[in-house]
Structures are given as C-alpha cells and as structure tokens.
Amino acid sequence: MSMKPQTDVLIIGAGPTGLVLALWLHHQGVKVHIVDQANAPANKSRAIVVHARIVELYRQLGISEDLLALGYKLPATNVWVDGQHKANIPIASSGRELTPYPFMFSVPQDEHEKMLEKRLLGVGVQVQRGTKLQGFVDHGSNITATLFHEGDETSTTHEASFIVGCDGAHSAVRHTIGAKYEGDTYKPLFYIADIEGEAEKLFNGEAHLILTNRSYFNLIVPYNTSGHARLVGITTLNNDMNPNADSPDHDNKITFEDVRPQILDTVPIKLNKVNWFSTYRSHHRIADKFRSGRAFLVGDAAHIHSPVGGQGMNTGIMDSINLAWKLATVLKQTQMSDEAKHQLLESYESERRAFALKILQTTDTGFTTLTSQGVLGYILRNWLIPLGFPLAMKFEFARKRIFQGVSQLICSYRGSSLSQPDAGVVQSGDRLPWVRIGEEDNFSTLCDLCWQVHVYGEPGPQLGQWAQKAGAKLFTFPWNDQYAEAGLIQNAVYLLRPDQYIAGIFEGLSVESRLDEYLLARGLC
CATH class of the missing domain: 3.40.30.120 (Glutaredoxin)
Structure with a gap:
C-alpha cells in the first residue's frame, strides 16, 4: 500500500451532487477522482426545479449565469380543482427583497449536469464512466476502494484520503458503512413525462397544479413558453382492486398509452410528442448517519424526499457545498489537530442531517395531506390551496416566509458547533441576509x-x-x-x-x- 493516496477525495456518482462536490473541491486545490456507473451522461430531464439558494451558491464559482441561460423563470402558478380554474399566483419575483434570484426556475437535470460536467472538464477533471464501486476499506488514515470497470470487466483499487457517496438511493457507499435508510415508500404510483403539446390555458408558460376530489393530482411545469413541459401525476392503475398493483414488474410495464386516458380526462391538452415517460414510487427516507470515518453520504444516498416542492436535488447540492469546504480545510490545513479535524467533519452530519430531516418531515406532511382521501385532504385541495394560499401570498410577511421555505433560504445552522452563540433577528448559523x-x-x-x-x-x-x-x-x-x-x-x-x-x-x-x-x-x- 502506498504511503500517499492517489486522490484526496474519491467521489462515487456523477449526478448534480457529485459534480458540484468535485467542482467546489477542485476550486479549493483538492485532488478529486469522480466515477459513475453509467456509460454516458443522463439524457432524461428528471429533477427540473432549481431554487434561489442554489443559484446564489453557484455564483461562487461563476456558474450561476451559465445555469440561468439554460432554463426558464416561472412567472406564475395556477390551481385547478375538478376542471375549474381557482387561482393564479404570481411567483416571478416573490422573493424580490430576499435574494438576487427571486424566482422559481426550471431547467432539465440532464442539461444542468452537462453544464456542470463541461465546467469540470474545463478544469481538467474527467468523469470516469462505466465504473462502479464494489466496496472499500477504511484504514483510518486513508481508504482503499475497489472499482469495477464494465467496459473490460476488470477491477482495480484506488486509494484516497476520503470517499463520498453521491451514488443515489441504492448507494454502495451507504451499504458499505452499514447505514440504515429509515423511512417508507408512498403507495401511489407516479408517472412522469417530458411532453410537447398545445393547450391555450395549460401550455401558456405558467405552472399548473390540477387537483381532483379523488385525491389525484397533475402538475405541469413548463420548460419554456412554446408548449414543452414536464407532466407529473399519480396513476390510477395501482388501486386496491389490482392484485399486482404494488409489484415492480407491474410498475415497469406501464406505458404512456396506459395512462393517456387518465391524463386527458383531467388535463385537457393536445399531445404532439412524448419525449420520454416513466413511472416511479416516491420514497421518504433518511440515513441514520451521514458519516462513518473517512466516508460520507451526500444527496439521495443520504436522504430522499417526496416530490413536493422540488426539494431533493437542491438539498443534495447544498450537502455537497457544505462538505466541500470542510474536506478542503482538513486536507489543506496541516497544522490542525486530529481532534479539530474530527470535529469539523462531524459538523457536516450534524448540520446537514438536521436540515434534511426537517425537509423530509415538511414534504412528507405536505404530500400525505395533498393525497389524503379524508376530510383534511378534501379541505386542503378544495379550499386551502386554491383560496388560502393565494390570499397568503398577498401579505408581505407570509409571502417572504413561503419563499424562504421553498427556496431553502431559510436553511440555518443555529446551534452548530461552528456557530458562535448569540441572539437577535439574524444569528450565527443563518444565511447572510441579502441587501x-x-x-x-x-x-x-x-x-x-x-x-x-x-x-x-x-x-x-x-x-x-x-x-x-x-x-x-x-x-x-x-x-x-x-x-x-x-x-x-x-x-x-x-x-x-x-x-x-x-x-x-x-x-x-x-x-x-x-x-x-x-x-x-x-x-x-
């Protein structure tokens, strides 16, 4: 075994969290090696909502404008209940006193990743594709990972000071450190589609939440003003009358044509093209630990959320930025004691797990209530969302609080070991207010x-x-x-x-x- 590791940080997974981690580490002079099991970059749009806090942080490396050039600022959200238009909620500048980026923003995840990977390649770091982690050993002073290369079906070892699992819900890093992935799977089966079509009222460049009294919903999030949009909904094909409803095989066999009648029943649109379609079960889970020795979990490897509010990818990117400066500090400041290094790295889990747990609880409550068949769900879908939410947005205090929560500006590390105890409106651990x-x-x-x-x-x-x-x-x-x-x-x-x-x-x-x-x-x- 060599005395000096080949790499400072070995990153497993080249989705947004892995790419951001690699960029932020490299910018601080840390040597990284990033691998991904896929043979090519993703070509599906998947997560599409990017919130203001991410764009703020991207400004650190000068990539916020690159991201903004790829996507679309959502001007408004509409609420429909059983075919009736109930509300139009302007959101184009709902955070105007809070951030330089006071809007909700949609950009396909594959385009987002291509932008990040291009920037990473521009600084001399290339993703090693077709490579998956078979396992690793933590020696205390470094780790040795075994990597399997699918192209020639060979295995190699790679030594690094640290390893970070950005490898999703089925994380090999999480399995290796023995972290429990606590939570559950929601019963409803979602469908998700990238579509192009026509509809005067629904393909108008605005987002649309379409609710029914049957606890189903559709969400349309536009990519632009010309009829290209993301369509998300709950399929009725997994009801209790179907004995195979909860089987993975049943889920995988469902096609767009199977759900087309349901979609057209609640979403009156003319479909011109379906670019891709998939079904999935949504989960709400969180690892019982985000760190074990020299191994860390980031993004979906550490936590996974319901789709409410588009929080998952954004939370994972913030994980990466939180961890990056701490790893860089430990690696670069050789005068730090071992105890100081340990405490700094421990703060990653204490800060980010607490926030991820809060987001998980919030999105779980929102999703469960939104899809509930009880009285509370009926009241939420028919009264609170279409009437109460637009009314609240007219009041400055409520509008700011809602935007802060959705955009993750509200994220705070008060009480962290890195936060000096104090009092006041703005406290240690808070995001610096923008003025x-x-x-x-x-x-x-x-x-x-x-x-x-x-x-x-x-x-x-x-x-x-x-x-x-x-x-x-x-x-x-x-x-x-x-x-x-x-x-x-x-x-x-x-x-x-x-x-x-x-x-x-x-x-x-x-x-x-x-x-x-x-x-x-x-x-x-």
Whole structure:
C-alpha cells in the first residue's frame, strides 16, 4: 500500500451532487477522482426545479449565469380543482427583497449536469464512466476502494484520503458503512413525462397544479413558453382492486398509452410528442448517519424526499457545498489537530442531517395531506390551496416566509458547533441576509470561496490587520437603514464561513481577541 493516496477525495456518482462536490473541491486545490456507473451522461430531464439558494451558491464559482441561460423563470402558478380554474399566483419575483434570484426556475437535470460536467472538464477533471464501486476499506488514515470497470470487466483499487457517496438511493457507499435508510415508500404510483403539446390555458408558460376530489393530482411545469413541459401525476392503475398493483414488474410495464386516458380526462391538452415517460414510487427516507470515518453520504444516498416542492436535488447540492469546504480545510490545513479535524467533519452530519430531516418531515406532511382521501385532504385541495394560499401570498410577511421555505433560504445552522452563540433577528448559523443598495449588493463579495469578515458601518482600527493575519477577506459597507431592516447591526463584525453562512457576530471592544478565540476553539488557526 502506498504511503500517499492517489486522490484526496474519491467521489462515487456523477449526478448534480457529485459534480458540484468535485467542482467546489477542485476550486479549493483538492485532488478529486469522480466515477459513475453509467456509460454516458443522463439524457432524461428528471429533477427540473432549481431554487434561489442554489443559484446564489453557484455564483461562487461563476456558474450561476451559465445555469440561468439554460432554463426558464416561472412567472406564475395556477390551481385547478375538478376542471375549474381557482387561482393564479404570481411567483416571478416573490422573493424580490430576499435574494438576487427571486424566482422559481426550471431547467432539465440532464442539461444542468452537462453544464456542470463541461465546467469540470474545463478544469481538467474527467468523469470516469462505466465504473462502479464494489466496496472499500477504511484504514483510518486513508481508504482503499475497489472499482469495477464494465467496459473490460476488470477491477482495480484506488486509494484516497476520503470517499463520498453521491451514488443515489441504492448507494454502495451507504451499504458499505452499514447505514440504515429509515423511512417508507408512498403507495401511489407516479408517472412522469417530458411532453410537447398545445393547450391555450395549460401550455401558456405558467405552472399548473390540477387537483381532483379523488385525491389525484397533475402538475405541469413548463420548460419554456412554446408548449414543452414536464407532466407529473399519480396513476390510477395501482388501486386496491389490482392484485399486482404494488409489484415492480407491474410498475415497469406501464406505458404512456396506459395512462393517456387518465391524463386527458383531467388535463385537457393536445399531445404532439412524448419525449420520454416513466413511472416511479416516491420514497421518504433518511440515513441514520451521514458519516462513518473517512466516508460520507451526500444527496439521495443520504436522504430522499417526496416530490413536493422540488426539494431533493437542491438539498443534495447544498450537502455537497457544505462538505466541500470542510474536506478542503482538513486536507489543506496541516497544522490542525486530529481532534479539530474530527470535529469539523462531524459538523457536516450534524448540520446537514438536521436540515434534511426537517425537509423530509415538511414534504412528507405536505404530500400525505395533498393525497389524503379524508376530510383534511378534501379541505386542503378544495379550499386551502386554491383560496388560502393565494390570499397568503398577498401579505408581505407570509409571502417572504413561503419563499424562504421553498427556496431553502431559510436553511440555518443555529446551534452548530461552528456557530458562535448569540441572539437577535439574524444569528450565527443563518444565511447572510441579502441587501441591495442602488446597483450594489452585499453578495457581490461572496464570489470568493473563503472566510470573510463583513462590517456594515465603520470597522475597528485593528480589524484589517487581524483579517490579513487570519487569512480572511475584510469588506466594509457604508451604513444604510436598509441593513437595519434586514436585521444587521451597525458596526458589528460578521465572520462568514466559506459557504456564506454566518459563523459569529461580534460587537463592542476586543473584537479581534474574540475572533481569535472563535478560531482557536475550533482549531482553525
């Protein structure tokens, strides 16, 4: 066994989570090797909704504009109940005071992945395809993985400092570390189709939620304004009268023609082309651990959600960005003690599992209620969604809270070992509030993937010297009342992590010594 691993981080799986992890690690000088079992990039659109927090984070590596060029900003969502139009909910700028990207955005996952992989190839990292993980051994100081290459049916070993499973719901990494995948499978059988068609009211460039009193629903999410859309729904072909309803073989044999009558019964459209069609069972599961020694789980390998709100892929990408800076720190800062490295890496699981569990519970409640055959489901489908939701969106507080939740801006790591305890509207562990003053905004500095210090007002005389010594970048912003409206404190020092979350808020005298205490307590200096 060689003394020096071939790779710093071996990534299993080249979906969005694996590609993002590879890009963020490489950007920080980490040597990566990424493999995927598929022989070619995916050619199905699959997950299509990308939320504002992801676009914000993509700005770090200058790829937000590349992503935005691929997709479509959804202007509104419509709600239909048993063929009757009940509501039109504008969403084009529903987060306008909260983020530079105040919209919901649709982009086919295959196009999204191609963009990420092209960027990765541009920096000299190529996905090794047709390669799957057979297993690995954690030696304590490094791991040795056995990789099977389907092209020539040979196996090789690969040594790395760490291994990360971005390999989906059937993760080989998760099986190897013995993590339980706790949860359940929803009974309804979903169909999903990439379609092109015509319908004056339904193919108008807006999203449409089509509900029925039979606990079924259809969702139309447009890719553009010319009739190209994603259609998702629950098929009636797996009801209790069918003895084979719950068998995988039964699911796999269902074709688009089988569900066409049901679709046209509830969705009056003229279908011109079906680009692809599939059925699937939705799950809600979460691994009981996201880390074991030098192995980590990210994305669907760690958690899988109901389709409500399009949260799954977005949550996985945020996993990757959270983990990337922590792995890079451990690998690059050789002066860190083993205990400090362990605590930093442990914070990945504590932060991301807590958030994933919250998302899982929220989406599970929403989906279960949406498809319920009881009184609550009837009230939700007939009254709360078509009447209550549009009304709530007219109130600023409600609109902001809804957008923050759906877009994952609400993600916070308060209480984390990396968050300095404090109080206030904005606290350590929170995402830094976005504030725009004229043509400038305070997120423009966040393009650098590094520790930063922000001061809204006047910095202390020694702060610049401290920042230079600590290797952090200092940015000051002339005070404006809009910062106070966002919850920021005049002249306070905001220490920001590389993933743009607030590590600590420091006020008053001796700020520099308390900043030192923060870093020393966590072995970061």
